[in-house]
Amino acid sequence: MNLNQVTLPSIDPENSVRFYQLLGLRLIVDALPRYARMECPDGASTLSIHLVEKLPQGELPTLYFETERLDEEYQRLKEAKVNFDLAPTDQSWLWREARLKDPDGNPLILFFAGKNRKNPPWRVA
Template sequence: MNLNQVTIPSLDVSTSISFYKKLGLHLIVESLPHYARFECVEGDATFSIHLVDALPDNNSVYVYFETEKLDKEVERLINEGLQFDLLPTDQRWLWREAKLKDPDGNQIILYFAGDNRKNPPWRIN
């Protein structure tokens, strides 16, 4: 089994499209006002947004995008006007992460983990 795509909720798909295009995702389906799908720059996964009447009541959506050039990418996005809740920081789980929210409040984590993503020292064999 392979992860094909992740879909997140949005109150305004058009606004979300602009945000995710700034992140660098490539828009491949635009069915406004209800739906949009993107390709990730690397790999085969896709990412989509669908219109909802109300967002979840809690912080239940976390989306991680990995990039080897994390610090440079965060700098680029700050120059594009995006605000980060956490600038690139080395975490105890051996990932370097930066955090921001999309227009709907979904938590977006840009990170770099390298081999530690799937093979941390505490991996179960």
């Protein structure tokens, strides 16, 4: 089994698609204004956006996008006027991460963990 697709609700899918394209995702299904699917530039994962009348309330799932070029991507996105809640920061769990939200408020983390993503020193045998 492999997690390969996540779908996010959006009140403005066209705006969300522009945002995720700025992050580097490529549009592969265009059924806007109600639906779109994009693929990540690395790996085989896809992300889709679908139109909703009202966004969900409360705690939302967090999407993580890993890049070896975290600091460069952060700078590129800052220059493109993307707002971040946290600049790239080394975390105690051995990841370096930056936090932001997409246009619909979905939390995102851009990070680099390398081998520590799946094999931290405290990994269960």
